[in-house]
Amino acid sequence: MLLLTLALFAVLFSAGDTRDALRWLTSFHVIQISSFFNSTWVQNRGSGWLGDMQIHGWDSDSGSIILLKPWSKGNFSNDEILEMEELFRVYFLGFVREIQERSSDFQMEYPFEIQGIAGCELQSGGAFQSFLMAGLGGLDFLSFKNYSCWPAPEGGTRAQKICALISQYKGICDTVENLLIKTCPRYLMGVLDAGKADLQKQVKPEAWLSQGPNPRPGHLQLVCHVSGFHPKPVWVMWMRGEQEQPETQRGDVLPNADDTWYLQVTLDVAAEEAAGLSCRVKHSSLGGQDIVLHWGHSISIGWIILAVILPSLIILLFFVLWFYRRWSYEDIL
Numbered sequence: 461m462l463l464l465t466l467a468l469f470a471v472l473f474s475a476g477d478t479r480d481a482l483r484w485l486t487s488f489h490v491i492q493i494s495s496f497f498n499s500t501w502v503q504n505r506g507s508g509w510l511g512d513m514q515i516h517g518w519d520s521d522s523g524s525i526i527l528l529k530p531w532s533k534g535n536f537s538n539d540e541i542l543e544m545e546e547l548f549r550v551y552f553l554g555f556v557r558e559i560q561e562r563s564s565d566f567q568m569e570y571p572f573e574i575q576g577i578a579g580c581e582l583q584s585g586g587a588f589q590s591f592l593m594a595g596l597g598g599l600d601f602l603s604f605k606n607y608s609c610w611p612a613p614e615g616g617t618r619a620q621k622i623c624a625l626i627s628q629y630k631g632i633c634d635t636v637e638n639l640l641i642k643t644c645p646r647y648l649m650g651v652l653d654a655g656k657a658d659l660q661k662q663v664k665p666e667a668w669l670s671q672g673p674n675p676r677p678g679h680l681q682l683v684c685h686v687s688g689f690h691p692k693p694v695w696v697m698w699m700r701g702e703q704e705q706p707e708t709q710r711g712d713v714l715p716n717a718d719d720t721w722y723l724q725v726t727l728d729v730a731a732e733e734a735a736g737l738s739c740r741v742k743h744s745s746l747g748g749q750d751i752v753l754h755w756g757h758s759i760s761i762g763w764i765i766l767a768v769i770l771p772s773l774i775i776l777l778f779f780v781l782w783f784y785r786r787w788s789y790e791d792i793l
């Protein structure tokens with residue numbers, strides 16, 4: 461197992477570009493969101509994530525895993541997937557029943573929401589770090605570390621009581637530990653390998669410029685849009701010549717529907733300083749050929765002025781000439 465890990469690690473982390481491309485993918489986690497609306501009505505949502513790419517859903521009606529990618533199974537056999545499904549079904553049923561039965565003991569008032577995240581991460585030394593955290597109503601509630609349950613300060617005495625309760629269920633704790641420490645790393649390595657071609661695919665970004673809402677009088681907001689790229693790491697900066705503009709504001713990298721990414725990078729400038737600025741995009745798919753878009757606002761104003769004034773001038777010139785000639789003829793006659 462250790463050898464396999466190190467070998468895969470060496471492959472994943474050898475070439476510089478590949479390393480950057482895959483670093484954000486070296487964790488797998490599942491997310492649970494359980495909304496308890498009233499004493500009988502509860503909604504469970506589950507999902508599985510490779511880094512920040514969702515690769516599994518959970519159909520809570522049929523109690524089955526939804527494989528969102530052709531390679532979402534990783535190196536698990538169909539039987540292993542069925543086993544996991546059974547495990548999650550039993551878990552959700554038991555979890556909901558336990559919470560509903562004990563809601564008054566723990567003074568839980570409907571409606572409330574419980575969130576959980578659990579998984580493992582491959583670290584740069586080749587070791588795995590596993591994690592499990594739960595939140596209540598968006599606040600930290602408890603976590604698992606070093607084989608035991610730790611109540612979060614925000615969880616108060618309620619979290620302490622629940623941790624004490626969980627610790628009594630030795631069998632469940634062992635199963636969870638096994639999943640986090642053994643199953644998760646094995647699955648992560650398998651799925652990184654199975655999805656390699658897809659995860660490493662290089663898709664070039666498109667970029668365009670627009671003007672945002674004016675931030676304050678006399679200022680412009682220049683917006684550089686970069687879309688459709690894969691993998692996720694990207695460098696986008698507003699520049700004046702070769703000089704990076706430190707006031708550049710970078711948005712979040714957002715997912716497009718087709719598994720590519722979108723980023724918006726803005727710069728507020730005094731209107732007269734917009735000329736000469738450009739947006740530069742570096743991405744692994746571009747092979748060193750950065751995209752550079754020049755802010756054309758001042759040029760386009762120039763063109764508008766030219767397009768309006770030049771014809772007016774020509775017409776004016778004709779009138780002047782015409783009047784001049786008439787005037788000259790009248791003078792002669």
Ligand SMILES: *[C@@H]1O[C@H](CO)[C@@H](O)[C@H](O)[C@H]1NC(C)=O
Pocket residue numbers: 497498499500501
């Ligand atoms: C829970 O909410 C559902 C949907 O609003 C409703 O049909 C049901 O009667 C409620 N149950 C209780 C016990 O309030």
